[in-house]
Amino acid sequence: MTAWEAVLTICGLALITLLTRAFFLIPEREVPLPGWLQKGLRYAPLAALTAVVVPEVVLTQGHLIATWQDARLFAVSVSTAYFFWRRDILGTILTGTATMLALRLGLGW
Amino acid sequence: MSELSALWRHPEFRRGARDMSGIGLGLAAWGLVTGVAMVKSGLGVPLSLFMSLVVFSGSSQLASLPLIAAGAPIWVVWATAFCVNLRFVIFSAQWRPYFGHLPRRQRLALGYFTADLNYVVFMRRFPRPQPEPGQTQYFLGGVVTNWGAWQVPAIAGIVLADAVPTHWGLGFAGVLALLALIYSLLSDRKTWLAAAVAGSAAVAAFALPLKLNIVVAIAAAVAVGLLIDHGTRPPPMRAAEERP
Numbered sequence: 001m002t003a004w005e006a007v008l009t010i011c012g013l014a015l016i017t018l019l020t021r022a023f024f025l026i027p028e029r030e031v032p033l034p035g036w037l038q039k040g041l042r043y044a045p046l047a048a049l050t051a052v053v054v055p056e057v058v059l060t061q062g063h064l065i066a067t068w069q070d071a072r073l074f075a076v077s078v079s080t081a082y083f084f085w086r087r088d089i090l091g092t093i094l095t096g097t098a099t100m101l102a103l104r105l106g107l108g109w
Numbered sequence: 110m111s112e113l114s115a116l117w118r119h120p121e122f123r124r125g126a127r128d129m130s131g132i133g134l135g136l137a138a139w140g141l142v143t144g145v146a147m148v149k150s151g152l153g154v155p156l157s158l159f160m161s162l163v164v165f166s167g168s169s170q171l172a173s174l175p176l177i178a179a180g181a182p183i184w185v186v187w188a189t190a191f192c193v194n195l196r197f198v199i200f201s202a203q204w205r206p207y208f209g210h211l212p213r214r215q216r217l218a219l220g221y222f223t224a225d226l227n228y229v230v231f232m233r234r235f236p237r238p239q240p241e242p243g244q245t246q247y248f249l250g251g252v253v254t255n256w257g258a259w260q261v262p263a264i265a266g267i268v269l270a271d272a273v274p275t276h277w278g279l280g281f282a283g284v285l286a287l288l289a290l291i292y293s294l295l296s297d298r299k300t301w302l303a304a305a306v307a308g309s310a311a312v313a314a315f316a317l318p319l320k321l322n323i324v325v326a327i328a329a330a331v332a333v334g335l336l337i338d339h340g341t342r343p344p345p346m347r348a349a350e351e352r353p
Binding site for chain 2: 003016019055075
């Protein structure tokens, strides 16, 4: 791919960001969605986040992890415990990341 | 200028910025790792900077990088990015009741910045789908924080690609940030069940190309949510594999 092709590709990607994120905001008149669908879509953000996170935690190269010696499992456990103890997002990130670093750098997992 | 400083001082702008800042740290770690990945894929520093600044969508950037590196046809790269971004199409229907009354130019500008985290945080602050005063300011406060927390580390990652240790697993901080956000959305049995269904579906459908497992997971969770809302008994929850 030449540099100009890469620039074209990237400009197209930016347009796709705009198009997908603004999709139902583009038309002047509201596109009517059935009421049941609107109600159901309340679960969409939670579902999308979960769908991104769970595979990142339990899969390696597309396969379920087969060993308990995986730093991710411990980082998630510590984060989970911290969140339900304190309900604090920043602390949840910090405790989990610290666990991750300790196991990766200390034990080489 | 006075408009800008009025926005800056607006309490909802501040609140929007504050609500985003806790998650911002995880997002920053993720941005850093994405910046490094862009350069390491062979894109080069100038094009990586350009991509980070204009595309502003981590998941579609990460999905298209290997394709660009392999010299795939441009339409394949675009189709991939579109599929990876399909969840935003679903989200945009949710944005409509809040921003539908604004002029189109503004709707498009706001739409461009509606990343995942903005969506989740905004919907938690304004659960009722109707325009209310302060919404735009709150949204912009979150956008400014989110954009900075993503772009600054991403640019640092691009420039310092060789100095950033990727084997430390720093990118996992981004996953933990999303995890904390998920937990904060789990308010009752319905939401727990929807999350469990989405998690299992995403793992079960992981082999699908183009990250379509995310769309499958959203569809499954919405379907189950509708079933519960109609008072039908939901299918029993499955084994522990989906526990986050």
